[in-house]
Amino acid sequence: GAGVSQSPSNKVTEKGKDVELRCDPISGHTALYWYRQSLGQGLEFLIYFQGNSAPDKSGLPSDRFSAERTGGSVSTLTIQRTQQEDSAVYLCASSYDRSNTEAFFGQGTRLTVV
Amino acid sequence: GEDVEQSLFLSVREGDSSVINCTYTDSSSTYLYWYKQEPGAGLQLLTYIFSNMDMKQDQRLTVLLNKKDKHLSLRIADTQTGDSAIYFCAESINFNKFYFGSGTKLNVKP
Numbered sequence: 001g002a003g004v005s006q007s008p009s010n011k012v013t014e015k016g017k018d019v020e021l022r023c024d025p026i027s028g029h030t031a032l033y034w035y036r037q038s039l040g041q042g043l044e045f046l047i048y049f050q051g052n053s054a055p056d057k058s059g060l061p062s063d064r065f066s067a068e069r070t071g072g073s074v075s076t077l078t079i080q081r082t083q084q085e086d087s088a089v090y091l092c093a094s095s096y097d098r099s100n101t102e103a104f105f106g107q108g109t110r111l112t113v114v
Numbered sequence: 115g116e117d118v119e120q121s122l123f124l125s126v127r128e129g130d131s132s133v134i135n136c137t138y139t140d141s142s143s144t145y146l147y148w149y150k151q152e153p154g155a156g157l158q159l160l161t162y163i164f165s166n167m168d169m170k171q172d173q174r175l176t177v178l179l180n181k182k183d184k185h186l187s188l189r190i191a192d193t194q195t196g197d198s199a200i201y202f203c204a205e206s207i208n209f210n211k212f213y214f215g216s217g218t219k220l221n222v223k224p
Contacts, residue, residue: 035214043202043204043214045213091157093157103159104159105149105157105158
């Protein structure tokens with residue numbers, strides 16, 4: 001499709017398990033962002049990619065969180081040993097390049113840790 | 115860190131104007147944005163304004179920026195029930211990341 005695609009749209013996992021969230025940005029977009037939105041909270045920045053490199057990882061909340069981007073396209077956000085406080089909607093966005101004014105968001109992955 | 119604040123709720127009658135307000139703290143913001151999130155959907159970019167502008171109008175939407183007070187507002191004229199959604203204010207600094215407010219839930223009563 002033409003937009004940012006995220007999968008799965010919903011994920012329920014048991015506490016302690018690892019999960020992988022996928023983001024497929026708009027074709028040709030070199031900048032990719034991960035955010036999360038917890039219930040009742042605003043969006044929280046997690047990590048930013050320019051191409052395959054991540055110049056800004058400052059938002060990752062703990063070392064259980066990691067992300068990679070291969071081929072300058074698809075990105076995977078991995079959460080190890082999930083905790084209940086990881087429950088949130090994880091949003092991915094992409095923009096044409098670092099200086100582009102517009103970022104386009106996917107519909108998010110709703111993660112529930114039980 | 116950067117702080118973007120919005121009021122949580124706004125309720126208006128259909129046909130009235132809605133004004134959603136936002137304040138931010140970082141004066142080095144380059145662009146300021148308004149996003150709309152409808153239930154079950156992702157964020158949709160509504161409009162943005164460059165920090166050296168005071169106003170931007172786009173059909174029913176008017177964005178006002180008071181850089182001195184670090185205050186941004188979104189006015190929706192002739193509000194419709196389809197405008198019911200959560201509206202997020204965001205700022206971009208050096209294009210590395212976006213900082214979002216917690217969102218204003220707009221409820222439009224028929």
